[in-house]
Amino acid sequence: MQRMTLKMLADHLCLSPTTVSRALNGYSDVSEQTRDRVEKAANEHGYRPNANARRLATGKSNVIGFAFPSELNPLADPHFVEFLAGLSEKVSETDYDILLAASKKGEASIYERFAAKGSVDLVVLSCVDLSEGRIVQLKELGLPFIVHGRTEHCSSYPYLDIDNYSVFYQPTRMLVELGHRDIAILNGQEHLVFALYRQQGWEAALREQGVEPRQDFVRNSEMTAERGYTLSRELLEQKNRPTALVCSSTLLAQGAYKAATELGLSIGKDISITAHDDGLPQASAENMDPPLTVTRSTLRDAGMEIANLAIRQIEGAPLSELQILWNAELIYRSSAGAYSG
Amino acid sequence: MQRMTLKMLADHLCLSPTTVSRALNGYSDVSEQTRDRVEKAANEHGYRPNANARRLATGKSNVIGFAFPSELNPLADPHFVEFLAGLSEKVSETDYDILLAASKKGEASIYERFAAKGSVDLVVLSCVDLSEGRIVQLKELGLPFIVHGRTEHCSSYPYLDIDNYSVFYQPTRMLVELGHRDIAILNGQEHLVFALYRQQGWEAALREQGVEPRQDFVRNSEMTAERGYTLSRELLEQKNRPTALVCSSTLLAQGAYKAATELGLSIGKDISITAHDDGLPQASAENMDPPLTVTRSTLRDAGMEIANLAIRQIEGAPLSELQILWNAELIYRSSAGAYSG
DNA sequence: CTTTATTCCCAAAGCGCTTTGGAAAATTAT
């Protein structure tokens, strides 16, 4: 079966391709009557404009790109996958698509390709770290982008981020007020921006109460249950063990639960545990035993919002509307309790 | 900075666009000398043909599509993610891209869009189930596809699959020879084709030795550690419990290990456990304690091979070269042992 | 009834590439 083209449809309707195109694209200079006729015929014949022809004509691809270096496969990280799920769910409600590109030669080469080939309108950046070369490169290439997260110079580009400072500030402060002094953190990898901000939030909350943050109570690692377990064992087996653990992910907290349990510590009594909850289905905070105190902000929502922002950016929204900071609220559950000296 | 076009490059070289295009595309009717000159200039100026223009001209998009219904998000399944990682890793070595599309209205609507818009050369199907409507639809649409897995009428389309019959036949047979009679299976969801074939392999291995397969020893479910745990508890707590468990995934086996351990059963002695090993990094069979006996065939390799096949298919390889069946070898480790009545 | 707006439609010119079908120049054959 021959694919239906604009011209064929036009011939069929005894109209010019111009008019059919304009009718379908909602221009006002076509009568309602013809527009109806055109739309009906288009539906009947299952006509869809050829994507590539349209892209060539408009210079827009309606594609959102996502690149990653294949060695550090983000697909292996449930946090990232959850984000991507939100992104693609939202994008699929629109006429945009998502292009995935992995490369052994790093993202830089992909962006360069994207930019030169024009196969993508915008790229989404995630897992930003402190020395974010990608942003510089994308600016040079003139390839629009949106960042999930922020770097230091975030004022000049669109982003969506959560207030990571407060993500650790809030639970730490709460724990201090519950009487805890020895509060350790299980954080994400230290090159990641969010991890830095979270650590700062933790330090600030402690210092406010006159507690000097102990650097030996800081752990940075991949956010998996396994690592959470290992690091928690380390921390909790010391003689001067922390009485509370603030984790960057519910996965880390899962590991912490296991370690605490093995060491015979009662969670919420002998040891208080909190985490940031990204809404991973594999590690739901409320179903843990005991239920886990968290700051919550789901990655799925973030993915969806990034999709919104991306599309609005492509359609020309001003920068000011494309910089969003979400707050994560503290949800108290029984995994945290008063210090029992 | 203005994007470099073919025409600009041609002007710069005092050649016609035709010649430049043909030089870059390896046609033989351009002298080696000019070809060199063209290639050098193209590199210098970072010229890449505009993807959309090329697509329009050639009618090929160089894009491999992947669709999924957004409610049943395959990204949540580590098995699928591992497959996708392999796929994208391989694809990224070529000039192809991967388009991801999620839809609430099911894959059907996506394929229809893909076909009508011409945004994709081929789609990859995975998680095929018995009543595979997608295949019928794609044939009708004339949209090329390749299947990871098979259905019953697999002779007419390209696929890559592993011999799932033997995936369960081999370990079951081995277990029977070790003296086991009561062998239960923890299989994938029953609507999935691979689960069916595996079950048949299990049944055959039992019947060959005169053991009638017990239907109450069959469990079908999502392949997660949690489900593996629950189902194993169920099975092992019965009075007439199975003495061996054959699992469809190392994740299920992880759950089985936990259940067995909790019930005080020594793995490899009181209870033998085997699994199919998809090569998930989260659940490595050799690192389990005791090391897990498996049939192994990694999903990452499958993803890479599907990428190869997809591209060869697009480039016109005959069907006969595009139907591949892999065997999964049995790797014996100490999680399985002789029946100790 | 003319003039000025409005409404509705379309011819033609691209978008940036590939491909077809020669043509000119350089080689080889006669």
Add this chain to the structure above:
DNA sequence: ATAATTTTCCAAAGCGCTTTGGGAATAAAG
């Protein structure tokens, strides 16, 4: 020397769409 090839290049015609810049009706205003 001319004729027959071979080599090397290019003009022009698309691919299927959007957009520009009118033009022919029709309606409103003078």
